[in-house]
Amino acid sequence: MFAHVGDRIVVEGARLGEHRRVGLVIAVDRVDGTPPYQVRWFDNDHTSLIFPGPEAHIEPATAAR
Structure with missing residues (x-):
């Protein structure tokens, strides 16, 4: 996995009842x-x-790097 500042990270719930989390x-x-x-x-x-x-x-962030 590779990321840059400004990208979003999405973490899907791994267990029943856990919700998706999204962060910057x-x-x-x-x-x-x-x-x-x-x-x-x-x-x-x-x-x-x-x-x-x-x-x-x-x-990935939508803006060009």
Whole structure:
């Protein structure tokens, strides 16, 4: 998985009853774009460090890089 600042990360619920979470990647510490990522979650505006699992995917930012 590779991400850039400004991309969205989508984490699908892994278990019954868990909801999908969507956040904005606000920091990528590694030059090659691999995890971990600092993410600001849209549902509660909190930030967290995430090591995404197989239930996550990146939606690239629409603006040209």
